Structures are given as C-alpha cells and as structure tokens.
Amino acid sequence: MTMKRIKFFHPLFLLFAFLTAQAVNEGQNSNHYREASLFRFANATNKEPGFARIQSEHWAKKVLDTLTVREKIGQLFMVAAYSNRGPEHEAELKMQIEKYGIGGLIFFQGGPGRQLNMHKRLSKSSKLPLLIGIDAEWGLNMRLDSTYGIQRNMVLGATQNPILAQEAGAAIGAQCRALDIDINFAPVCDVNSNAANPVINSRSFGEDRFWVAKLSGAFARGMESSGVMACAKHFPGHGDTDSDSHKTLPTVGHGLARLDSIELYPFKYLFKAGVSSVMVAHLNVPAMEPSGLPSTLSSKIVHGWLKDSLNYKGLIFTDALNMKGVADAYPAGITDLKALQAGADVLLFPLDVPKAIAEIEAAILRGDIPMDRLDEACLKILKAKQHQMEQAFVDTPSMEEIKSPKSMESLRTKIAEASITLLKNEANLPIDPLDKDVAVIGVGRGTKPFLNVVEDLSAIPTGFAENPYSNKPLIAKLSKRERVVLVMDGSQYKGKSNYGLGPAELGLISELAPKTKLILVWMGNPYALTEMPENLLGELKGLVLGYQDIKEQHLAAAKALLGVIPFKGKLPVTLNKQFVADKGETTSKETGFIETFPEKVGMDGIKLQEIDAYIQKQIKDKATPGCRIVVLRKGKMVYNKSFGHYTYANNQPVNRFSIYDLASLTKVLSTGLAVMKLHEEGVLDIGKTLGDYLAWIPRDSPYAKLVLSDVMLHQAGLQGWIPYFQDYIDPTPERASLVNQNASSKHPVQVAKDYFVVSEMRDSIFARILREPLRKKTDYLYSDLGFYFLKEIVETITGKPLNVYVAETFYQPMGLKSMTYLPREKFSEESIVPTEYDALWRKQLVHGFVHDQGAALLGGVGGHAGLFGSAEDVAAIMQMLLDGGSFNGQQFLKSSTVEFFTAARAKNPDDNRRGLIFDKPVRDGGPGPTFDGISFNSFGHSGFTGTLAWADPDEEIVYVFLSNRIYPSAENKKLIRNNVRSTIQEMIYEAIIDSKNEMAAQPKP
CATH class of the missing domain: 3.40.710.10 (DD-peptidase/beta-lactamase superfamily)
Known part of the structure; x- marks a missing residue:
C-alpha cells in the first residue's frame, strides 16, 4: 500500500486552495467514514452524510456563488467515459467539459492505467474538480481489464457475515481510491424476492430484508472507510421485478405496507447510517405514483417519499438516463429536466447534454424550476467534491497491486469458505478423503480447480467431462461407485440459459441419480435449481451450492466436501418449498491443521521454499x-x-x-x-x-x-533382528505346509497377496527369538x-x-x-x-x-x-x-x-x-x-x-x-x-x- 495524494489536476482549483486550507469544523473530517460504522437502525433521525455537514461558508458555497446558471446546470451531469475507446471519444468528452462544464464522469470499460491517465488529461480541461464515478459492484474487474474483484453479492449473502461484507467494501473502495474515483455505485440494496428477476438477481445480497440491510450497510461502511462514497441502489427497490429496466419499464405492484416493510427496509437502514448517496431506479410503482410515471421522474417518489417522508439528505443520482425504462418516456433533454424537477441532483449518463442543458435553462427562465432547486442540487454536488478533496491522504494500493490477482485473493478465499452451502445431506457429508467407494466427476472446464483439490487432498478417483455427454465410458465406470459427486460449473450468468443448468445437464443428473447415491455440487446461480423437477431434486442424496464459477469457490467447495473446512453457508434466496432462504446445514471442521504464512510464526517462507x-x-x-x-x-x-x-x-x-x-x-x-x-x-x-x-x-x-x-x-542385550522369513524362501516340506496361496481355516493369516500362513506362526516366531x-x-x-x-x-x-x-x-x-x-x-x-x-x-x-x-x-x-x-x-x-x-x-x-x-x-x-x-x-x-x-x-x-x-x-x-x-x-x-x-x-x-x-x-x- 502507498500513501497517495487525492486529486486534483484542474487549474481553477488553485484559485480556491486558500479556502480549503481553513480549519474544518468538528464532524466533517476524514474520520467521518469510520464514524459511519455506528449503524443504529433504531435512531429516530437519519445521520447526515459527511459532505452534507460542510458549512455554507466553505469552498462549495463560495464556488457556487461564482457560477453562472449554465455552469450550475453543467455540474449536474455525469457523462459516460470509456478508456478503451479512441481519441475521438476523449476529444468529445473534452469538448463537453470545456463547453458545457459537465460536473463528472462515470467510467465504464477500459483499463486502470488508461483510465487514470485519461482522467488526468480531462481534469486539466475542467474549471472545477470532476466528480469521478464507476459502477463496480464487485470490484474494478466488473468494468476494467487487468484488475480483480470479489464474488457477486449473493455469495456474500450466503456468508451472513457483515465483517466480510465490510472488508469487501473497504477493499473495493481502496481499489477505486487508487484510480481517484470518488463514488462507486454500490451497494445494491434491492431485496431480490423474485427468482425471475433478470437484472438484479445475483447482484442482490438475497431476499431477507434483514440480511440485505445488514450486509449492504456493512459494505457501504467499509467502502466509505476507504474514502469512496457509497451509493444505495436502486430506490425504491428493484428486487421483485421480472423485466429489465435497461430494456423496458418494470412494474413493482405491491401496496405501500409491503413496500415499506420489505423493499424500503434496507434503504431506510442505510439512510439512518448516513450513506453518502442513493440511486433512483426506473420503475413503475403504482402505490407511490399512480400515474405510471417512471420513479426517476416522479416528484411524488423522489421528493415526496425519498426527501420528505424518509428525510434523506444525501446526494440523489438518477439511474442511467439512456436506459429504455425511462428514455422511451420523453424526448432527449425532457427526461433530464423532469428528473431534476422530481428532486434528483445528479443526472447520470444523459442521452444528449446540449439538449438537456437547453431544456433545463429554458425551464428556469420560465419559472418551471425554481432557482433554489438548481442551487440545492449544485451545492450538494460541490460539497461532495469538497468532502473528497479534504481527505488529503488515504492508504491506497499501487497500480501493480491492483493488477495482481493476489490483491483480492485472500478476501475471495475467506468469502468462499464462509459461503459454501450444504442444502441436503443424505449422503453422510463431508466425505472421508480415503473412502474407496466414492468418485468425483467434473462437468465443464471450470471444475478443474475442484478436481485438483480432490486429487491433492484425497485418494478419491476423479473424472472430467468437458460437456455433460462426453466421456460416457468414464461416467459409466464411476457411476458404479456407492457414491458419486457430480460437480457442474454453472458458468452462465443469464437466466434465459438457466445459468448453465440446461437439458443436457439435467439429463446427466437423471442418468446418474438412479444408479448411485448422487451428490450434486452446483457451482452457479442457485436459481438454476428452480428449473429442476422436484422428483429429480428428491433423488439427490446430497446438494451443495458453490454459487459462482470462480476458482476460489471451487477450492472452498472441494475442501468443504472433504471436511477440511466446515460447511457454514446459508441459502440467501428461496428456491422452492424445500429449499427456503436461510437453509443450510453446518458441519464442524474434520481434518487438517490451520495453515499460515511462515512469517506469522517466526519463519522465513522464501527460505523454506528452497x-x-x-x-x-x-x-x-x-x-x-x-x-x-x-x-x-x-x-x-x-x-x-x-x-x-x-x-x-x-x-x-x-x-x-x-x-x-x-x-x-x-x-x-x-x-x-x-x-x-x-x-x-x-x-x-x-x-x-x-x-x-x-x-x-x-x-x-x-x-x-x-x-x-x-x-x-x-x-x-537383545540382538538387532532375526531374519525369520529366510526359513520360507526355499522351505523344507515341513515348513512349506505352514504357508499357502489361499486363505483357509488352517492358513488364516495374510502376509501378502496370495500368501497366507498358519495362526501358530506367532508362537513359532517367539520360540525362535x-x-x-x-x-x-x-x-x-x-x-x-x-x-x-x-x-x-x-x-x-x-x-x-x-x-x-x-x-x-x-x-x-x-x-x-x-x-x-x-x-x-x-x-x-x-x-x-x-x-x-x-x-x-x-x-x-x-x-x-x-x-x-x-x-x-x-x-x-x-x-x-x-x-x-x-x-x-x-x-x-x-x-x-x-x-x-x-x-x-x-x-x-x-x-x-x-x-x-x-x-x-x-x-x-x-x-x-x-x-x-x-x-x-x-x-x-x-x-x-x-x-x-x-x-x-x-x-x-x-x-x-x-x-x-x-x-x-x-x-x-x-x-x-x-x-x-x-x-x-x-x-x-x-x-x-x-x-x-x-x-x-x-x-x-x-x-x-x-x-x-x-x-x-x-x-x-
């Protein structure tokens, strides 16, 4: 880790440097993010986000007073940036910064070094600091090549471990901070109660409102402790939807009582903790907005519910305004205007910045938008920027660390080992590593790490089939074992392919289940099991969930199967009447010592490697x-x-x-x-x-x-040894009668293969001694x-x-x-x-x-x-x-x-x-x-x-x-x-x- 100075590269920032040198009032220093760890859902009022506590006489207010109406409007926009696109794209962004004074960038695909350099170059074109965002829910690798992240939220949900969630948030925050990212659009606070949800799904911590709140709160606390603003999304709750807001406008048809009890529960939890920002989703929520207006554009939802009823004081983002769920409702520019009127502060991923600025400016001149509304939004954005600037130093990984797989390896391993879930155990799991009546078959390329662990930690025979019906002779041979473990990699993330558990995979399970005690280890999305016939689920003697097809999950699942580590994960979502949320058997650790780095016990690991x-x-x-x-x-x-x-x-x-x-x-x-x-x-x-x-x-x-x-x-005084066996190398006829190739009542004692001796051999040996x-x-x-x-x-x-x-x-x-x-x-x-x-x-x-x-x-x-x-x-x-x-x-x-x-x-x-x-x-x-x-x-x-x-x-x-x-x-x-x-x-x-x-x-x- 290195000590890295936070920002900035823009010339005008120097003009305001003397303002930021003033004493910072108590309660708005960099310790705010650590203070956010005191989550108290029972508090009567929400805790203000750190940036909201900045006093009006500070930098943000002084800057606001210098801006024109158009410059204020420009601050509302956060435009999409890609570091993997050509110079034309960067030139377009530079033009928008210089001409329209846009306030921020949300980075998408590219690479870490390219993104940081691109940010530095574009910052020189901006009069004010740019607010830099990224949508990296499980780490930079969600967007950037040559980087690493952790598992999806559903895996964290299976751990039911807020400490791990906090570590995850802190680690991802540190990654972001190294690239001078101010805000990460995470955590997902949606309670995913709909198995058919095509867009949230495994991005959610689960369907239990309590665990979603606890884990998303811990994640946000960890990320903000690293100096990166968290964003609770997707308000008022995208979990119980069966369509994708990127493509259409989903409907959440529940009444107010249900919405308040389930969907809003995690958001209220994070608001009371002082989470920095929230993202409003594109949803049709009739109970809150009877007109059918998308929630992003609804004053009743954003202003009435979010700001008034829930008293939220943080930064309010729209979801991306290019998404079909809202873009189809109004022409370009009008959508942005209505989002601002509804109460949003930051207009994310606008379709057309010039049109949006023109529409908003015209509305202000007409009096359709009060100047106070524009100033409110702009001041919050400037306060957020000031808050990020005032965190003068934070510990951040180096670029080399971000690009190293080891940067997240330890955390991924801890999450994996806490998440593996034993849903069904009629097969006496964990398996004895020396059980000779068990075989393990891996289906799919992703299962090789699992098989490697089995081969390294046991004497159990393994087989590999790249697809369900390859290598049938091997499968037929292994299915004759008393128990067979079938490991499937679940490499698909799309529900339309049932996450990789298709007809061929189900056919293989159907083929094996009647022939042996079949244990299925499913290394993919648990919702895939909702498509498995109940009678087939009933035939399984063991069912283990690994949740995600990545190496660490495979390694942990194999170790749990062999008893090296315990099963302790809990199912975060309901699959059917038998497998409901919070189900999961726990086992105790069966074998092995705790492995540690030699240095932790006073030894040189490099020297040992010699x-x-x-x-x-x-x-x-x-x-x-x-x-x-x-x-x-x-x-x-x-x-x-x-x-x-x-x-x-x-x-x-x-x-x-x-x-x-x-x-x-x-x-x-x-x-x-x-x-x-x-x-x-x-x-x-x-x-x-x-x-x-x-x-x-x-x-x-x-x-x-x-x-x-x-x-x-x-x-x-005893002799060293006596070579008794020499009497039987070329035995006399009398001695030859003491041995036989086959076991019998006269020759019951086995010496070697096809070699048996009489029970009196013991007496003969002692007589010889x-x-x-x-x-x-x-x-x-x-x-x-x-x-x-x-x-x-x-x-x-x-x-x-x-x-x-x-x-x-x-x-x-x-x-x-x-x-x-x-x-x-x-x-x-x-x-x-x-x-x-x-x-x-x-x-x-x-x-x-x-x-x-x-x-x-x-x-x-x-x-x-x-x-x-x-x-x-x-x-x-x-x-x-x-x-x-x-x-x-x-x-x-x-x-x-x-x-x-x-x-x-x-x-x-x-x-x-x-x-x-x-x-x-x-x-x-x-x-x-x-x-x-x-x-x-x-x-x-x-x-x-x-x-x-x-x-x-x-x-x-x-x-x-x-x-x-x-x-x-x-x-x-x-x-x-x-x-x-x-x-x-x-x-x-x-x-x-x-x-x-x-x-x-x-x-x-």
Whole structure:
C-alpha cells in the first residue's frame, strides 16, 4: 500500500486552495467514514452524510456563488467515459467539459492505467474538480481489464457475515481510491424476492430484508472507510421485478405496507447510517405514483417519499438516463429536466447534454424550476467534491497491486469458505478423503480447480467431462461407485440459459441419480435449481451450492466436501418449498491443521521454499520416487507439500492423503503411545521385567529377567533382528505346509497377496527369538526384538489387540483418518504407496502390506512395524506430544508422562542417546537421525522405508518426512547416504527468524 495524494489536476482549483486550507469544523473530517460504522437502525433521525455537514461558508458555497446558471446546470451531469475507446471519444468528452462544464464522469470499460491517465488529461480541461464515478459492484474487474474483484453479492449473502461484507467494501473502495474515483455505485440494496428477476438477481445480497440491510450497510461502511462514497441502489427497490429496466419499464405492484416493510427496509437502514448517496431506479410503482410515471421522474417518489417522508439528505443520482425504462418516456433533454424537477441532483449518463442543458435553462427562465432547486442540487454536488478533496491522504494500493490477482485473493478465499452451502445431506457429508467407494466427476472446464483439490487432498478417483455427454465410458465406470459427486460449473450468468443448468445437464443428473447415491455440487446461480423437477431434486442424496464459477469457490467447495473446512453457508434466496432462504446445514471442521504464512510464526517462507528444489533434485537422482513433507511451527502448518510419484513410472502423483508404510515410526506412534498410557494409568511398571508380564516366557530364560526400561532404551542385550522369513524362501516340506496361496481355516493369516500362513506362526516366531542368545554386553544396540514383547505386554494388560487399543485410545478420538494397521482393509490400493519389489521372498511388489518381514509374518500388526498413515496424521501425533499430550482440547497423555518418556534416560547419554522408546539427537556430532544443530530436548524416530517424525519443544517445530525410498529395492540407499532427511531438517531450522534458543540453530563446534 502507498500513501497517495487525492486529486486534483484542474487549474481553477488553485484559485480556491486558500479556502480549503481553513480549519474544518468538528464532524466533517476524514474520520467521518469510520464514524459511519455506528449503524443504529433504531435512531429516530437519519445521520447526515459527511459532505452534507460542510458549512455554507466553505469552498462549495463560495464556488457556487461564482457560477453562472449554465455552469450550475453543467455540474449536474455525469457523462459516460470509456478508456478503451479512441481519441475521438476523449476529444468529445473534452469538448463537453470545456463547453458545457459537465460536473463528472462515470467510467465504464477500459483499463486502470488508461483510465487514470485519461482522467488526468480531462481534469486539466475542467474549471472545477470532476466528480469521478464507476459502477463496480464487485470490484474494478466488473468494468476494467487487468484488475480483480470479489464474488457477486449473493455469495456474500450466503456468508451472513457483515465483517466480510465490510472488508469487501473497504477493499473495493481502496481499489477505486487508487484510480481517484470518488463514488462507486454500490451497494445494491434491492431485496431480490423474485427468482425471475433478470437484472438484479445475483447482484442482490438475497431476499431477507434483514440480511440485505445488514450486509449492504456493512459494505457501504467499509467502502466509505476507504474514502469512496457509497451509493444505495436502486430506490425504491428493484428486487421483485421480472423485466429489465435497461430494456423496458418494470412494474413493482405491491401496496405501500409491503413496500415499506420489505423493499424500503434496507434503504431506510442505510439512510439512518448516513450513506453518502442513493440511486433512483426506473420503475413503475403504482402505490407511490399512480400515474405510471417512471420513479426517476416522479416528484411524488423522489421528493415526496425519498426527501420528505424518509428525510434523506444525501446526494440523489438518477439511474442511467439512456436506459429504455425511462428514455422511451420523453424526448432527449425532457427526461433530464423532469428528473431534476422530481428532486434528483445528479443526472447520470444523459442521452444528449446540449439538449438537456437547453431544456433545463429554458425551464428556469420560465419559472418551471425554481432557482433554489438548481442551487440545492449544485451545492450538494460541490460539497461532495469538497468532502473528497479534504481527505488529503488515504492508504491506497499501487497500480501493480491492483493488477495482481493476489490483491483480492485472500478476501475471495475467506468469502468462499464462509459461503459454501450444504442444502441436503443424505449422503453422510463431508466425505472421508480415503473412502474407496466414492468418485468425483467434473462437468465443464471450470471444475478443474475442484478436481485438483480432490486429487491433492484425497485418494478419491476423479473424472472430467468437458460437456455433460462426453466421456460416457468414464461416467459409466464411476457411476458404479456407492457414491458419486457430480460437480457442474454453472458458468452462465443469464437466466434465459438457466445459468448453465440446461437439458443436457439435467439429463446427466437423471442418468446418474438412479444408479448411485448422487451428490450434486452446483457451482452457479442457485436459481438454476428452480428449473429442476422436484422428483429429480428428491433423488439427490446430497446438494451443495458453490454459487459462482470462480476458482476460489471451487477450492472452498472441494475442501468443504472433504471436511477440511466446515460447511457454514446459508441459502440467501428461496428456491422452492424445500429449499427456503436461510437453509443450510453446518458441519464442524474434520481434518487438517490451520495453515499460515511462515512469517506469522517466526519463519522465513522464501527460505523454506528452497526445500522444493532440493527434494526435486533428489527425486531426479532417484533417491526416492516421491515423498511428503510437513512442517508445523507453534501448532500451525507452514509447509505441507507433496513431491514425485508412487513409483518411477510416474503413474500416480503423491498427494496430501497418500498413505505410507511408516516402518519403525510404529514404535513411537503405536507401541510407544500404548506403553505411555498404561504406565500413566499405573498398570505397567517399566522397572519390572518381561517375565513379570508374560507368563509364557520360561522362568529360567534370560529373557524373563530383562527389565522393560532397558528394552526400551535398546540396552538389554537383545540382538538387532532375526531374519525369520529366510526359513520360507526355499522351505523344507515341513515348513512349506505352514504357508499357502489361499486363505483357509488352517492358513488364516495374510502376509501378502496370495500368501497366507498358519495362526501358530506367532508362537513359532517367539520360540525362535527365545532360542537366540542374548549379547554378553548390554551396551546400546538398536533392536526391533524388544517391541515384539512390548506389543504382547500391551495386549495382555488391555485384553485387546494392539491395533484395536491404539485406534480406540488415540487415533479415533484425535480424528485421524489414515493412521492404521492393515490399510487394505480400509482403503483402496490407489491411496497406499507401494514399498519394495520383494524378489527374494514374497516374489511381488509389496503394496498395502507391511514391508517388514517379521511384522508381515505376524499378520501385519507388529509392535515394531506395521503402522501406515499420512504425513498429516503423523504430524498430529507429534504435535500432541509436543503439546504435552493435548490435542484439539482433549488430553490424551499427561505432560509429565510425555516429558518422562521423551527425555534421555540412559546412564551415559554420550554412549546411548536414546529416550524411553523415542530416539534423540546424537551428542558427539557423529551420524544420526537429525542435523547437528538441533536441540537435545527434541525427540522422534526414523523408519527403514524412508520415514522420519521429529518434534522440538524448544523451537515448537514438528517435522515429518515420508517416502518409499526402498522402491523398487531396499538396496537403494541414496536417501541415507545423501542425508536427505536431516538436510531438509537443517533447511527448516535455517528458516527460523525468531529462535527461542539461539544456540539451537547453530552448528556445534
């Protein structure tokens, strides 16, 4: 944003500069627009607009006294200007300014830079400041190329959020101010109660008078806070009409009681708040003007109702006088005269300025128009100009910001996420991102952003059809799913085409609805649904409204469908008896962390982006086919990216919900959590032995005497691992009988695809472990074997399988969607990342089955391996531990428990860095799971398949790295040799700006 001086470029303005330097009385300074925020509809009288409070001795009155009758008349006209037309057009405007002294310009099509330069040039030809207007209801992009705006008012109506409406008004006001625009002809205050309204429709905030008043009031308050005059339109209310005043004269046939209660309600609300101006529509309102005279030309309506009965003191604009609704009533010039006689101050878009001036001047000379009427209108215009001049400085965007899509991106996103409306939910929405019985079909080019979100945030298959009947084989295939989401882009804004929901689209819906549980996501005007047969609406199991076919609405609708954000929009208009205004189901946020800019939590976002190029290079060098990286700081997501593909065939990209074999992360994310909980509850004592808990271990076995804490610290003398699977590579006939290609009562335990073993395999494995002699030394040696026993202890104490206990105690209450053992039982194969092609033993690609051979022989559920999950679910558990056992307001573990288990517990930390279950940083600078500069208070674990989860309480950082570096072979050790995981961790710490521990980010000497 820049500080920009407001106006002006005209020579005569300098003659009056000394007048504007006088002290400004209290109540008429630039804070007026912020004072306008005090909307009080219950006030007995209207608040005067800021310009109306300017005292008569000021600039405006002094200027008025110097003007001739013709110059006064010229001030009434605001002429249309186009910056995209040639020099002839500009020359014509220059002539009108110089010859007739027109008071203002309303800009239409063109570009921002061209418009500002054109305004500057024309201002030099004007004796007085020009009043510059634009009709930019949803932003400059409504009129100008290379600019951006927000959604239409109906989308804001669905949010029922005055704060967003105020932000919208302020943002659009700032855009206008940057181009030296004085007045924006917005907000639309019409209560759109007629679905057939061809001209107001989605430009309205809705059909509820209360919300139209609140939202239009907030919008006006925001715009005027940016130094731009607001204009309430179209008085006395254009909402219940079925014809277009641009083409004919619409009729509003209601009686006075209804008009006062509904149509006039928002206008009275804004008048009491002191809105700067109002625009009178071209309407036939018999209850107010029985003669049939258009409201713009009716003294009974403009003077009698607007000025007298409603006591409005602001600037009164006509609607464009070239519109058929009024232009056909009288010849050019007469229309302007009658509008002035009726009480209008500004004559907008006149058909013929010379004729209009001549007619008005003649009427004044005849006495048909009192001189006081001309002076009143002219003085109000001059006061409005003076008020705009006195706002010496305001914050405005630069031209570069106006042309940048990011200028409105954040606001558009907030509006979108607050507007998405769930009208019908018989399909259990939101959808689980890992549901394998759902498919999403996009119809129309606009749906691609929606599909991209689904592909990035879920494992749900998608399909695309540019038109309703293209790609029928794909549609037929996907319709066999239990639920199908049909997304339609609704790209048409005209009612005559039913907003894009035509016969072909309705035919597709009819085709799919009987075959599946159909969920329609309509990304267009909600009135389109009024043309859908009620029986077809009844067949839909889900109905979501996105309101407008723009990227932000698509992104928000897709996120709401997947539960990333809640549904909270409300239908702003009535569609039928079932779907009435204010309807809309709300849901709670289901998944995900709050994402934020890194800088908001003390990190350098640009520095974090350096990770992208680094990991792309590693993928190119085939250190791993792909990966997921998540970084949290202070509980907020600052980095969350997917890279590469499931395999080097590049057939399936990694996405946000890709499920990885977590390998040894199982130790901390499953067995470790269970042990911590049972220890906390006092039913597990880590000072006791394996024999104290497992009666089947022979009393004379050395294993019976192993202390649990030593097992957890990897200093109990256990061997590193035992290759049980080797007995089945070329098995003896006796061992061969223990395996089978098919499941049976004798072979119920599945190890891999077409590979089943006997239930006694568990006993065989433990017998094999107990035969293995312990090491003579009890120094540190990392071992999986202890976690085989810890799993048995957890199951003995709880009476439940380990996978069931951790799911019930942690994963389900935490809302984790993907964290599980045996993922093929819950998720499609497409959502699970494969690991190694096991050419030695299983003779297949290990896909959806645990890679670790010992855990596989146990049926996929091990204490040391077997857990699968997404990066965000892993991050959730690590964040819970970082927050002292708390997550989403629920306490899963005591903070003292977490602290006890994550601290270094070995007698000599230099020889054994480990905590109880958790890994810790290396203290001597040698090779380890982390980079050298990390805090010794940090903790986590790494996994054989290429995974890492780490938490640092000192810097409040959680870092998760998931990959399948062992594809296609575990012999690929590039990820390990290149220290990829720890290098990325170092890059994360280099991005810290406000380090809590300055030494934490410094390399050790």
